Amino acid sequence: MYTVTVYAKPLGGIAGCTRVYPDILQAVDKVFRNAKGSVLHDFVVTHIGDRVVSLLVSDGDVEEVIKEAYAVGEEIAEKRKLFKNPAAETSVSLTFEERESEAFVLFLAGSSNNGFWNGLIPKGENQAASAASLMLCRTEGEFCTTAELLETFADESVSARGIAPVSLCDSSIVRTKVTPVVALGFSLGNGMLTGPLDLFDTPLFDAPRFRASQQ
Structure with a gap:
């Protein structure tokens, strides 16, 4: 039984909340790397806008290591006097027995709206979890395929909401009426991650x- 936890918090943005400072990501990554093999089975540190996003695989409590890692990132942000976004931290998690082939997708949105994923989140039992800027979805097998899940974001009704499916490198927050969404694909085997795609x-x-950019 593994728990996949995703935690996101703005620590310090360049030019407002546009994008996270890369040194912050590296510092957070280093703390988690030191915890790998003890508290953590595996992890990935990424971002959306100015939010530092951490995906952690564990079979225990990860609260303390998260607190330690993000405190290091906050110290860097304070020294450089980066913009402090007042948006709250966000987290989601799924606990499950690993399937023979365990696939999942992590969606990251440049939004702090708790209702952002309405109409987008799959409804299968223990398939998905969402909150504000995060959505974690298991795919394949008894769940929808990865392609079927992604197809949702090609729908014109989704584009009409200003939701733009973008690559990670294009995920800066630069429009008020357009929300970037990133999709990162993973496989999980024996508690170890392959990915992201x-x-x-x-x-x-x-x-x-x-279409989304025309809003």
Whole structure:
């Protein structure tokens, strides 16, 4: 039985809440790397806008190591006097017996709206969890395929909400009426992660991106 926990918190942004400072990501990553093999089975540190996002695989409590890692990041942000976004921290988690082939997708949104994922989150039992800027979805097997899940974000009704499926490198917060969404794909085997794949980093989502940008 493994728990996949995703935690997101703005620590310090460049040019407001546009994008996280890279040194902060590296510092948070270092703390988790030191905990790998004890508290953590595996982890990935990423971002959306100015939020530092950590995906942690464990079979125990990860609260203390998260607190330690983000405190280091906050110290860097304070020294450089980076913008402190007042948005609250966000976390989601799923606990499950690992399947023979365990696939899941982590969605990151440049939004702090708790209702952002309404109409987008799958409803299968123990398939998905969401909160504000985060959505974690298991795929394949008894669940929908990864492609079926991503297809949702190509729908015109989603584009009409200003939701733009973008690559991680294009996830800066630069529009008020357009919300970037990133999709990162993973496989999990024996508690170890393979990935992420930057799933929206393809011209197949150019049309939805363009429609969303017209809002």
